Amino acid sequence: MVRAAEALSAEEQGTRRRLLSFLGWGSFVSFCGGVTVGSLRFFFPRILYEPPQQFIAGKPEDYQIGEVSTRMKKEQRVWMIRSEKGIYALISVCTHLGCTPIWHPAENRIKCPCHGSNFLVDGQNVAGPAPSPLFRAAISLDLVGNIVVDKSQKENQPGKRDEPPFTLPLT
């Protein structure tokens, strides 16, 4: 602004020419700005055609104590695990860079094929590059006694993850 004012002679200031120049350049700049912002916004979709985060995982009786069930893994990317305290849905997304780890019953370990992270059944990271434990999804019972898992809510800190809604207590 300072420069534009200086460039014009005193009598030109506040004249019609100055106003028109301001309007002209102003609309040019706002046009360019609008196109840029619009083009950037374009790349962020409003609607996602991604699978729902909630699903039903059978009844509590379907799972044995001490079992790491892989029945929901292919479709939903979770292991259904029943411990002494209750049932939890461990999300099989590696906390390193997002690959799908594999449950190895013989070694009692969960291992990631991408860069070799190892996890225990409770989700604890014990080897490899993964910086934190695996997450557990929110889990609850609906009115007819089905297990409902919601992957949009998750927790991986000991303590919190052992309480509802991240573990379903069973007596």
Next chain:
Amino acid sequence: MANLSLKNVPQVIVESQVWKSIFRHGYTMNRRNRLLAITNNVFYHILPTKISRYGMRMRFHWGAGIITFYLFLILTFTGVLLMFYYVPTVPRAYYDMKDLQHVVPFGNILRNMHRYGAHAMVFMVMVHMARTFYTSSYKPPREFNWVVGVILLNFTFLLSFSGYLLPWDQLAIWAVTVGANMARATPLIGHEGPFANLIGMKVNNDVRFALLGGTTVGSATLLRFYVLHCIAFPIILTIFIVVHFWRVRRDGYSGDVPVRE
């Protein structure tokens, strides 16, 4: 620099090393210079008007730059042919690639030319960069062309990364999952990066989201990568290749010095 006022800012910019490395010098607009601006314009004439044969020794340039360029031509040609059979949708992509291998006449050699050519191009672009480094070719007055080279290197990587997803097999999906998850940690614009929480970055509005067109690698990602791979990146690369060659001519070739025979 002593009396830096708003008035001489343009002059300081025009006289800075950065500016001069890009635009070299201004032309005084007489007839001769206006003609030269046309005859020296790389968009009209790709080859140099004159070049010394001494700078053309293989042991100097290793042919690395030109091999990279030939590979790019081969990749463009084979890539366009692949587009006749390949459809970037989740149900079809993998099977189209298998058809190319086993059903399409000469499809396997075509696909392999594209795939091995892609690996070779990534390798050769790095060799070329090493050569220009070892021969000090990055030094003034060629520092701008080194920067153009870095852009070319990055777009070659981007082409390779985006192309890698297209076969839509396990390797492709997980490699891109891992690569895109690294973008989560980008400062400011990745939702797990430093300072990102200050501007409210979340899994569904950060740079990774825009790259994938969703929160996970899915059909939107396949289509996005296909368009980028087949249109955006090759065009950008072509433009910068032109600038790169133009600068080789304008800055003078670093090996273009007389040697005794």
